[in-house]
Amino acid sequence: EVRLVESGGGFVQPGRSLRLSCAASGFIFDDFPVSWFRQAPGKGLEWVGFIRTRGFVLYNVTTEYAASVKDRFSISRDNSKGIAYLQMNSLKVEDTGIYYCTRVAPLAGNDYWGQGTLVTVSS
């Protein structure tokens, strides 16, 4: 069974950092890119960023980010552990929301989602 489990969310003050983890199981983690999305309270879904697989690097770029988080957030992966990370620096109040990681399938896009982890940025 494909499973993704996020962790690491919590309450943090503006300007601080937080690292989220996404632990994958039930599939060959190395073979799939991973995307992160977020959802502010009562709002819609917003893409945060994406990390490619080791075997497919486009123009020497392994990650892509939404403009709203570029230069503050970074995504990495540890294929040996089956975990993807979202490092969030210089957090802002507007970064508050539930953060989801997803598997990215070749024909189906974001086919499996984790349960999400809540990040609250407030003073």
Add this chain to the structure above:
Amino acid sequence: DIQMTQSPSSRSASVGDRVTITCRASEDIGDYLNWYQQKPGTAPKLLIYGASNLQTGVPSRFSGRGSGTEFTFTIDSLQPEDFATYYCQKYDPIPPTFGPGTKVDI
């Protein structure tokens, strides 16, 4: 970036009704269109991928069609567990973009 719109934004319906949602893309996206269901407090669940393909385990009362810039999603014979918010999503190329959602309630 490509923008996605959905209509209606909300739909009141009864058990047994047929519900249709429309999604439009600001540019041609081929068939790179997914439909998700989200219930309060839970993650989105993929129902339809590639505009018209039913995800494994999803009941056949859900269907999707369309290509290019206009897509439709239909629930035949609405069931009590179908009351939720539905999102369309363009997923290729990056960035993946969602429509604003359609809330289906009683």
